[in-house]
Amino acid sequence: xxxxxxxxxxxxxxxxxxxxxxxxxxxxxxxxxxxxxxxxxxxxxxxxxxxxxxxxxxxxxxxxxxxxxxxxxxxxxxxxxxxxxxxxxxxxxxxxxxxxxxxxxxxxxxxxxxxxxxxxxxxxxxxxxxxxxxxxxxxxxxxxxxxxxxxxxxxxxxxxxxxxxxxxxxxxxxxxxxxxxxxxxxxxxxxxxxxxxxxxxxxxxxxxxxxxxxxxxxxxxxxxxxxxxxxxxxxxxxxxxxxxxxxxxxxxxxxxxxxxxxxxxxxxxxxxxxxxxxxxxxxxxxxxxxxxxxxxxxxxxxxxxxxxxxxxxxxxxxxxxxxxxxxxxxxxxxxxxxxxxxxxxxxxxxxxxxxxxxxxxxxxxxxxxxxxxxxxxxxxxxxxxxxxxxxxxxxxxxxxxxxxxxxxxxxxxxxxxxxxxxxxxxxxxxxxxxxxxxxxxxxxxxxxxxxxxxxxxxxxxxxxxxxxxxxxxxxxxxxxxxxxxxxxxxxx
Numbered sequence: 001x002x003x004x005x006x007x008x009x010x011x012x013x014x015x016x017x018x019x020x021x022x023x024x025x026x027x028x029x030x031x032x033x034x035x036x037x038x039x040x041x042x043x044x045x046x047x048x049x050x051x052x053x054x055x056x057x058x059x060x061x062x063x064x065x066x067x068x069x070x071x072x073x074x075x076x077x078x079x080x081x082x083x084x085x086x087x088x089x090x091x092x093x094x095x096x097x098x099x100x101x102x103x104x105x106x107x108x109x110x111x112x113x114x115x116x117x118x119x120x121x122x123x124x125x126x127x128x129x130x131x132x133x134x135x136x137x138x139x140x141x142x143x144x145x146x147x148x149x150x151x152x153x154x155x156x157x158x159x160x161x162x163x164x165x166x167x168x169x170x171x172x173x174x175x176x177x178x179x180x181x182x183x184x185x186x187x188x189x190x191x192x193x194x195x196x197x198x199x200x201x202x203x204x205x206x207x208x209x210x211x212x213x214x215x216x217x218x219x220x221x222x223x224x225x226x227x228x229x230x231x232x233x234x235x236x237x238x239x240x241x242x243x244x245x246x247x248x249x250x251x252x253x254x255x256x257x258x259x260x261x262x263x264x265x266x267x268x269x270x271x272x273x274x275x276x277x278x279x280x281x282x283x284x285x286x287x288x289x290x291x292x293x294x295x296x297x298x299x300x301x302x303x304x305x306x307x308x309x310x311x312x313x314x315x316x317x318x319x320x321x322x323x324x325x326x327x328x329x330x331x332x333x334x335x336x337x338x339x340x341x342x343x344x345x346x347x348x349x350x351x352x353x354x355x356x357x358x359x360x361x362x363x364x365x366x367x368x369x370x371x372x373x374x375x376x377x378x379x380x381x382x383x384x385x386x387x388x389x390x391x392x393x394x395x396x397x398x399x400x401x402x403x404x405x406x407x408x409x410x411x412x413x414x415x416x417x418x419x420x421x422x423x424x425x426x427x428x429x430x431x432x433x434x435x436x437x438x439x440x441x442x443x444x445x446x447x448x449x450x451x452x453x454x455x456x457x458x459x460x461x462x463x464x465x466x467x468x469x470x471x472x473x474x475x476x477x478x479x480x481x482x483x484x485x486x487x488x489x490x491x492x
Contacts, residue, residue, distance in 0.1 A: 035120055037125060039249070041492040049118050055113040056466075056490035062106040064473075064482035065091045067141050078436045078452065079401050079412040082366035082375040083343050084210030088436075088454065091480040092142055108137040113172065124179030131172035134442055137165055148244045165336040174231070181236040184247075190227035191235060191245040192276050194219050195287040196310025197323040199360035200349035201383040205403040207343060207364045214363075216325015216343040217308050226274045226295045226304075229254040235278075247280040251298070254429045270331075273298030285314045293327075304329040317351040337370035356385040360399075376404040390423035411439045449456065 007286040034050040044051045045312030053336030068074045068090035075087025092102045112133040119126050174186025197215040199205050218414045226249070253272030277295050280289035288311035297302035312325035328340040347360035360381045395418040399473045403410040416434030423429055433455045458472035467489045475481040 013082065024358060033119075033369070033476050037120065039118060039215065041213050045437060050118050052092070052116045052118070052469045052492075053113070054116075054490070055111070056488065056491035057109070057111045058488035059110075059486065060108045061108075061480055061485045062104070063380055064089075064474075064480070065102045065104060065239050066482035067104045068092055068351075074475070076452070076480065078438065079206040079210070080403055080410050081207040081210045081379070082364040082377050082403065083341055084206050084212075085215070086206050086209045088452070089474055089476060089480040089482050091476075091478055096231075103143050104139075106137070106139040108135070109386050110135050114172070122179060125180075126175075126177045129186075130170070132168045133166075133171040134168045137168050139229070156310050159247075176285040181234065184233040184235075185231065187230055188228065188233075190231070190249055190276060191278055191289045192227050192246050192293065192308075193278050193280055194308050194310075194325070195293065196287055196312045196321060196326075197308075197345065198321075199340045199362075199381060200319060200321070200358040201211060201347070201360050201381045201397055201399070202348065202358070202385065202418060203383060203397040203399045203414060204380050205345065205360055205379050205381050205399055206412060206414075207360045207362050207379055208345065211343065214325070215308070215310070215323040215345045216327060216341065217306070226271050227293070235275075241281050241283040243278075243280045243282075245276075245280075247276045248297075249274045249276050253298075270299065270303055271296045287312045303331060320346075320348045322346050332370065337368055339366070339370070341366045354387045356387075358383050358385075361417045375405050377401060393420045394418070407439065412436045426461060426463045426464075428460045432456050451477070466492075 009057075017211060018425055032044040033048065034040070034052075037050050039050050039052055042053045044053070066089035068076060074090065076090025077085050077087045078087045078342070079190070092104075110133070112131060114129070114131040117128045170187060171190050172186075174184055174188045176184040176466060178184055184466065188478070194214055194217040197219050198213070199208055208215060228278045229250045230252040231247055231249045232251070233245065233249070235243065235245035237243050251273055275294040277292045278289065281287065289309065291308045293304075293306040294302045294303065304327065306325070306327040308323070308325045310321070311353045312319065321347065324342075324344040326340065326342050329336075330338045342365045343362070344364075345360065345362040347358065349356060349358040351357075362379045364379075364479040365374065367470040379399065379401035381399035383395055385393055385395045387393050396416075397418075398415045400413045401411070414434060415438050416432055418430065420430040421429045433453075435451055435453045454474065454476045456472060458470055460468070460470040462468045467487075469487040470485070472484045472485075
């Protein structure tokens, strides 16, 4: 709270002190240093430094019967792949002990402020970056009723369905210096590149969804263990579209994939220190990268390693993309297992007049060498889109995944139809209907039988000024439903 008060008080004082000439300038800004550094937006300058301020607030409210179970709640799992499972909204139904309380609701506010102080130096721009963030969330599952034990659940409790609550904290705090070559140190995100990995077909692919929008690794990196946090990084622009980067990340051992003290899991101490290397290229119609990870290097022993590579080529009316991700783990030195996962994807898209056709395929494998088990799976997807008018488009698509297990096969199929209509320059309507089918010979528990039909409709509004808002409704044939309202505003 002291940090927040200090920063907000400083900004307020700066605003009051400039009140005398605000009428002339029209905004809280100064020239000279900021202009010389090429920095625009909401800025304040001194004789040697330019302070750039940005921020945002977002709000989301959900209501309905959309989380299965009567404790933490979960999605309705519709597909199981070697690299994870994918689910949609699920109804609690007649859960034992729920006593007819099935309504779920969730309210979440996020707010952030970012300050970047920049000065010139002999080596290029010298920066200090500070981003503070706050999350306030309340979630009730089954109206706060738990189960037969009668315990009330809900509210600001991280043990209830993954609720995120935190007062203002330092989300980013680091220094950097340089121009074509930049040195960075402090708390920040990873330099790892997991992009060039999104399928072009509108239904995407099941294993890609299971990874949380990625091939082997989450594409935006927010769920990739052992990256970011406390870092020392160097990135360099070599010219002609070629960039290289190397860094030591997770130096504080803040991330892990196990429980501290549990035998055989890569906990904070074992996993501290990740060596990251990145080589990327961006040229005319081509983007490509290779990222390598060596995890747990601070104790002198690499406990896990990974690689991700991706490339996208755009040629007139045709696009093609390929990506592969691999992660190998060897936890045998501290009582764990040796295992690895492999995920690869190939996708292409072609545009012919008003029509767009996209085809995608993926392969996934998970192997536990110590236990002698392995699962393999493959998936395909495709879609065809038609631009009826400048503002109206129809998409038809399907995707399929086969998971080959030692105990049998699991198969999931989805078909979907989507309508996207730009009602005006600021309002867009999106509607979708579809169904999921599953077939299994494996001895596993599925959350539904035979088929689930679903439908959704969304109204999105973007009037400008950094403001966006939307309202969306979803429902399934299993009795699940959810209404979602979102609103957000950013400034810079």
